[in-house]
Amino acid sequence: MADDTGDEQSDDQAGDEAREALAAELSELLGDAVVESHVEAGQNLWLRIDIEQWHAAMAALRDAGFAYFGFLSAIDWTDAPEGRYEDTEFDAAGVGEDDDASSATAEETVRRGGGETRFQLLAQLHSPARHAAVLIKADVPPADGAPASVPSIIDVFAGADWHEREAHEMFGLVFDGHPNLEHIYLPTEFEGHPLRKDFPLLARAVKPWPGVVDIEEIPPELEAQLEAEVMAEFEASGAGA
Amino acid sequence: MSAAADLTGALGLAYWAETAIKLGVALIVIPTAALMLGYLFLLKMMAFMQSRLGPTDVGPHGSLQLIADAVKFLQKEDIHPAAADRRVFRAAPVVVLASSFLLFVVLPTGPDAVVENLDTGIFYAMAVSSLSVLGVLMAGWASANKYALLGGLRAAGQLIAYELPLILAVMGVVIQADSLNLQEIVRAQAEGEIFGFGLIGNPFILTQFIGFLIFMIAAQAELTQTPFDMPVAETELVGGFHVEYTGFRFLLFFMAEVATAFAFSALATVMFLGGWWIPGFDFNAPILNVLGPVVMLAKILLVAFVIFWIRFTYPRLREDQLQKFAWKVLIPLSLANIVVTGIFKVVL
Amino acid sequence: MSPPPTASALREQQAYVAAQAADARVNVELDTGDMTLNIGPQHPATHGTLRIACQLDGEQVISAEPLMGYMHRGYEKLCEVRTYPQCTTLINRIDWLGSFANEVPFILAAEQLMGVEAPPRAQWIRTILFELSRIANVSLFLGDMGVQVGALTPVFFAFRDRERVLNQIEEVTGGRFHPNFDRIGGLKDDIPRGWIAETHAVMAKMRGFCDEMEDLLMGNEIFQTRCRSVGVIPGDVALSYGLSGANLRASGVDWDLRRDANPGLAWDQVDWRVWTHPDGDSFARYWVRLQETREATKIVDQLLDGIPSGPIMAKVPRIIKVPAGEAYVSTENPLGEMGYYVVSKGGLGPFRVKIRTPSFSNISVVPWVMRGTYVPDIITILGSLYFILGDIDR
Numbered sequence: 001m002a003d004d005t006g007d008e009q010s011d012d013q014a015g016d017e018a019r020e021a022l023a024a025e026l027s028e029l030l031g032d033a034v035v036e037s038h039v040e041a042g043q044n045l046w047l048r049i050d051i052e053q054w055h056a057a058m059a060a061l062r063d064a065g066f067a068y069f070g071f072l073s074a075i076d077w078t079d080a081p082e083g084r085y086e087d088t089e090f091d092a093a094g095v096g097e098d099d100d101a102s103s104a105t106a107e108e109t110v111r112r113g114g115g116e117t118r119f120q121l122l123a124q125l126h127s128p129a130r131h132a133a134v135l136i137k138a139d140v141p142p143a144d145g146a147p148a149s150v151p152s153i154i155d156v157f158a159g160a161d162w163h164e165r166e167a168h169e170m171f172g173l174v175f176d177g178h179p180n181l182e183h184i185y186l187p188t189e190f191e192g193h194p195l196r197k198d199f200p201l202l203a204r205a206v207k208p209w210p211g212v213v214d215i216e217e218i219p220p221e222l223e224a225q226l227e228a229e230v231m232a233e234f235e236a237s238g239a240g241a
Numbered sequence: 242m243s244a245a246a247d248l249t250g251a252l253g254l255a256y257w258a259e260t261a262i263k264l265g266v267a268l269i270v271i272p273t274a275a276l277m278l279g280y281l282f283l284l285k286m287m288a289f290m291q292s293r294l295g296p297t298d299v300g301p302h303g304s305l306q307l308i309a310d311a312v313k314f315l316q317k318e319d320i321h322p323a324a325a326d327r328r329v330f331r332a333a334p335v336v337v338l339a340s341s342f343l344l345f346v347v348l349p350t351g352p353d354a355v356v357e358n359l360d361t362g363i364f365y366a367m368a369v370s371s372l373s374v375l376g377v378l379m380a381g382w383a384s385a386n387k388y389a390l391l392g393g394l395r396a397a398g399q400l401i402a403y404e405l406p407l408i409l410a411v412m413g414v415v416i417q418a419d420s421l422n423l424q425e426i427v428r429a430q431a432e433g434e435i436f437g438f439g440l441i442g443n444p445f446i447l448t449q450f451i452g453f454l455i456f457m458i459a460a461q462a463e464l465t466q467t468p469f470d471m472p473v474a475e476t477e478l479v480g481g482f483h484v485e486y487t488g489f490r491f492l493l494f495f496m497a498e499v500a501t502a503f504a505f506s507a508l509a510t511v512m513f514l515g516g517w518w519i520p521g522f523d524f525n526a527p528i529l530n531v532l533g534p535v536v537m538l539a540k541i542l543l544v545a546f547v548i549f550w551i552r553f554t555y556p557r558l559r560e561d562q563l564q565k566f567a568w569k570v571l572i573p574l575s576l577a578n579i580v581v582t583g584i585f586k587v588v589l
Numbered sequence: 590m591s592p593p594p595t596a597s598a599l600r601e602q603q604a605y606v607a608a609q610a611a612d613a614r615v616n617v618e619l620d621t622g623d624m625t626l627n628i629g630p631q632h633p634a635t636h637g638t639l640r641i642a643c644q645l646d647g648e649q650v651i652s653a654e655p656l657m658g659y660m661h662r663g664y665e666k667l668c669e670v671r672t673y674p675q676c677t678t679l680i681n682r683i684d685w686l687g688s689f690a691n692e693v694p695f696i697l698a699a700e701q702l703m704g705v706e707a708p709p710r711a712q713w714i715r716t717i718l719f720e721l722s723r724i725a726n727v728s729l730f731l732g733d734m735g736v737q738v739g740a741l742t743p744v745f746f747a748f749r750d751r752e753r754v755l756n757q758i759e760e761v762t763g764g765r766f767h768p769n770f771d772r773i774g775g776l777k778d779d780i781p782r783g784w785i786a787e788t789h790a791v792m793a794k795m796r797g798f799c800d801e802m803e804d805l806l807m808g809n810e811i812f813q814t815r816c817r818s819v820g821v822i823p824g825d826v827a828l829s830y831g832l833s834g835a836n837l838r839a840s841g842v843d844w845d846l847r848r849d850a851n852p853g854l855a856w857d858q859v860d861w862r863v864w865t866h867p868d869g870d871s872f873a874r875y876w877v878r879l880q881e882t883r884e885a886t887k888i889v890d891q892l893l894d895g896i897p898s899g900p901i902m903a904k905v906p907r908i909i910k911v912p913a914g915e916a917y918v919s920t921e922n923p924l925g926e927m928g929y930y931v932v933s934k935g936g937l938g939p940f941r942v943k944i945r946t947p948s949f950s951n952i953s954v955v956p957w958v959m960r961g962t963y964v965p966d967i968i969t970i971l972g973s974l975y976f977i978l979g980d981i982d983r
Contacts, residue, residue: 042701043701043916044916044917067825067828067829068828068837068842069829069830069950070831070919070926070928071831071928071930071943071945071950073930073943075932075941075943110915110932110934110940111915112915122943124917124930124945126844128828128842128849131850133850135917135930157829158826158829158830158957159829159830159831159953159954161953162949162950163950185657186658187658194666195666195941199666201667201669223908227906227907230907287741290742291741291742291746292745292746292749293745387624387626388626391626467740467741468739471965474739474965476633476736476737476968477634477965479632553741553742554742554805555740555809555811556735556739556740556806556809556811556812557739557815558811558814559814559815559963559965559966560963560965562814
């Protein structure tokens with residue numbers, strides 16, 4: 001549906017070629033630290049780094065000009081036990097076909113740069129000189145019971161300090177070498193790690209998720225009819241294409 | 242020395258009646274002065290300069306707003322922090338207000354219209370005006386609040402930095418007028434002449450212009466007005482020494498602040514702008530007891546306007562920058578001013 | 590209009606450091622005690638509920654540690670249980686002074702995932718509204734910095750003139766602070782009739798406001814004394830702390846996402862420049878923001894003249910379902926780089942949203958930059974770093 005003009009396409013292509021080249025260059029630079037790289041056309045470049053070499057790879061990237069620290073966070077890839085679509089009839093009916101595919105196969109298509117672990121570290125670095133950015137991921141090895149532990153990079157990027165504290169309190173990751181791994185947003189005595197998918201969102205448990213109220217009103221037949229009307233009107237007005 | 246007889250003495254009143262009238266006048270003048278300046282400058286002029294409306298509802302053009310505010314303050318509970326030193330905490334605003342009360346005692350507004358015509362008037366005024374810092378320090382210490390303490394300490398640290406130039410600036414006037422008596426300073430300006438031209442007398446702002454500038458800058462600091470309001474510093478110390486005060490004790494601080502601004506404007510008027518004297522009148526003409534206060538008031542408002550104008554325009558200096566400014570610029574300048582004045586005094 | 594020379598600033602800075610070292614020696618010899626001062630959570634200089642725990646020696650800061658979370662609203666978690674259009678309602682409230690600019694990167698990320706691109710007219714109007722929120726946001730800073738250093742008047746001028754910009758935003762979006770106007774695939778509505786001429790007039794007024802601030806505040810001796818050589822952040826430190834926006838450019842790093850990583854908005858269609866300042870002190874940050882506000886008014890003026898005709902919505906289904914994937918889009922918001930990392934597993938709402946807010950990274954430099962300064966400088970530096978609390982706490 002994109003209204004691409006020729007220029008934009010060639011821009012995008014040039015950008016993608018640059019990203020491919022950058023991916024190749026960085027893979028060479030980092031050697032076997034890079035597990036996988038992924039370029040999404042017209043969007044971004046992802047590198048998946050071996051967690052053992054996380055610190056060294058970050059230092060190498062910084063020295064290679066990627067000196068601007070964007071952010072550091074994590075992703076929890078498990079489906080929430082309380083789910084987001086299972087609670088209501090609408091959810092079950094409306095989104096079923098998307099979610100029918102088992103989560104394992106779905107995830108392979110979802111995850112940029114691959115990986116299977118539950119937690120993935122996520123960071124972004126910019127290179128002001130090269131006007132380029134790279135998104136960096138690392139699989140956090142599963143650790144039964146004990147909090148998963150990953151190397152800290154605050155001696156590479158001083159700004160990672162707070163980001164690591166946030167990832168620690170939100171996901172329960174332990175950053176080895178961080179001198180002050182305390183809660184940053186939450187009260188000191190807070191228990192649990194809110195951004196983990198198994199952390200119950202009370203508001204969600206008490207009442208159905210907010211989307212229901214808005215969308216449930218329109219019956220499916222009417223919805224289809226409305227959409228057809230809008231689209232017809234839209235095309236009649238000379239828009240689109 | 243004291244040529245002008247007391248107003249009350251001239252009317253032949255008994256001592257107690259005289260004292261009662263003076264007390265009554267003082268009790269009326271000070272709150273009125275504070276209200277007037279507060280309304281005119283703090284509310285209306287500030288609002289005008291900041292493209293706001295200011296108060297509009299209470300009284301004509303909102304002129305009774307401050308009275309409404311005062312009533313509001315009086316209704317409030319008298320709170321003090323649990324850890325505060327209560328006696329000192331309560332005494333502090335009184336000390337500050339007393340300092341500005343005492344200032345009003347020596348201000349002459351006519352040949353006879355003066356509460357007490359002291360021979361050492363200017364010396365006395367400088368002395369009692371520094372008293373207010375004592376009150377500020379008491380407030381800062383007794384509040385048991387770190388912000389208040391920092392504010393109090395800043396006030397104390399600031400004291401020397403501006404008190405010295407203030408007094409040195411006054412020295413030039415004293416040398417030129419040959420007297421510490423404020424009435425005599427007015428007379429010296431009324432009867433003086435500049436190079437033989439005596440129609441408007443010799444308002445010392447012309448001959449002591451540098452002294453006037455230094456006096457005004459130092460007064461700005463004395464009054465803790467921007468750019469020297471570090472002891473208060475709303476955005477840093479959230480009010481500094483009076484952060485813990487509410488209700489009528491805060492009102493006392495507020496009144497003292499504005500009344501002192503009034504008193505200092507009056508001092509500047511007396512010392513530099515010719516005081517209450519009107520050109521063309523005999524210095525002792527009784528009518529000046531009526532016209533003098535009006536002329537004084539006009540001049541005071543003019544000076545106060547400048548004080549508040551600067552307050553609304555400038556940012557605040559840092560404490561160390563004030564010290565640097567005072568010691569490296571103001572004090573050498575005022576010393577030079579005294580030397581030059583002395584030389585002229587001897588030569589002329 | 591060129592940046593002032595740096596040599597004198599550097600000398601001043603060296604003298605300042607030397608003086609502080611001398612002070613520190615005196616303090617060691619006298620063995621004065623430390624005092625802990627809590628600035629905030631309720632303090633006028635923290636624009637909300639930031640708390641800074643300072644160790645003081647007299648008025649000198651030994652250490653300063655920002656403690657936040659008093660307004661943490663958990664937007665990242667809340668976004669996980671909302672549909673994409675609902676998320677923008679939350680996202681509006683992150684940087685509440687430049688709300689429209691918050692919506693844009695999120696919508697762009699969702700569009701990337703869907704493979705939708707908004708029509709050119711929508712992109713231009715987005716860019717205009719984006720720059721208008723920048724002007725509304727930064728003009729408040731230009732006045733507020735005066736309050737931080739003790740001048741009360743400029744902020745009222747800022748509120749007065751910001752109102753004009755907010756009126757323009759309101760005329761288009763219907764909301765002054767929380768427009769919630771951006772849609773996946775375009776915009777909710779077109780601009781109203783007569784709006785372009787009005788906005789031109791407002792832009793002229795805002796340039797007047799910038800001149801006024803330059804005269805009243807930036808040119809003021811006392812303001813310069815208070816801000817120059819205070820809170821110096823060198824470029825490499827700024828990069829490693831992830832400072833962005835004007836804070837980074839004031840440290841001499843020539844980096845602006847509008848120019849360097851334009852995600853498809855109309856910035857590349859107009860003529861403008863990125864301002865940098867080599868000093869890295871509080872004054873430089875003020876200076877850069879002032880120039881940027883001027884520049885933004887010029888961008889808006891040019892964009893207004895060239896809005897292409899056409900639809901304002903691409904063809905998108907009424908119920909937004911986003912295919913599985915991940916996307917990260919960041920834009921140069923009024924405060925700095927704001928980015929959204931959106932993970933979708935398909936369906937109505939995002940699976941995970943990581944919100945990269947500029948103020949969070951900008952404030953993380955505080956412990957580094959505050960050491961050795963004085964209490965009044967804390968306020969100057971905090972003011973010049975310019976944060977919005979909602980943007981730190983999310």
